[in-house]
Amino acid sequence: MSQFSKQEVATSFSRAASSYDNYAKLQQQVGEQLLSAVPTTAQKSANQVVDLGCGTGYFIPRLMATFHPQNLIGLDLAPGMLGYAREHHAAENISWVCGDAEALPLASASVDLIFSSLAIQWCENLPQLFAEISRVLQPGGYFVFSTLGPESLCELRASWAAVDAYQHVSEFTSFRDVRGSLGDLQEISFTVEPVQLLYSELRGLTNELKRIGAHNMSAGRSGGLMGKQHLLAFRDAYEGYRRADGLLPATYDVAYVVLRKPL
Ligand SMILES: C[S@@+](CC[C@H](N)C(=O)[O-])C[C@H]1O[C@@H](n2cnc3c(N)ncnc32)[C@H](O)[C@@H]1O
Helix, strand or coil: CCCCCHHHHHHHHHHHHHHHHHHHHHHHHHHHHHHHHHCHHHHCCCCCCCCECCCCCCCHHHHHHHCCCCCCEEEEHHHHHHHHHHHHCCCCCEEEEEECCCCCCCCCCCCCEEEEEHHHHHHHHHHHHHHHHHHHEEEEEHHHEEECCCCCHHHHHHHCCCCCCCCCCCCCCCCHHCCCCCCCCEEEEEEEEEEEEEEECHHHHHHHHHHCCCCCCCCCCCCCCCCCHHHHHHHHHHHCCCCCCEEEEEEEEEEEEEEEEEC
């Protein structure tokens, strides 16, 4: 299980709201791929749709254009993200809900489709999350989500491990544990694909993680300030990954999942 403080997750993403869209390259790429994974049967009957962990609302216009729902709810834990989303994507049939995916403030059997891109990796209790999803879905409804696995940012993790024993990179739940937590939801597909982003400088990656609010939030991290020697050693270790084309890779372990609530 991951060990994230909800308050800290909410504060960190709220702070990043205004810079997020300019830096969320991975999130935009993964969300587009997730949209194309929504089954045609789900598209036809998607009248009540939720974007769970909607962030800045980047995918709200795409969800509206794809599903033409009667109602679309953008739901997020971070009030700052939700405020930004409301300001930039307001429409009559869109409502905004500040809430926790593990305790959804939504009525039972009220939703046809829940779309969620790169949000549930911040949840702590996955059996509770999937039980909540099952509760709010109509029988036959779909939960389509992407999430990150523990191999994500392996280069960053290994480079820090060469320097000290603290946890410097957020620790995400294994896909095996995700699959073991689905409860009564039926697995339609579970596809794992690595996604690699490339940077000319390490600062490009570390700055991006900061600007999207997704820097290390794990409980085992160091609380103290980093010494210069530590930082130099870390940078040297990461330089070991520089490719023949001169670029530094950052690899993410991404799962695209389609679940259905049985009829
Ligand atoms: C990396 S952002 C992804 C945002 C958007 N889905 C996208 O792809 O651009 C993760 C979002 O999930 C939200 N989040 C994290 N934990 C959550 C929870 N327990 N319930 C609802 N939202 C959560 C964060 O506040 C943040 O806005």
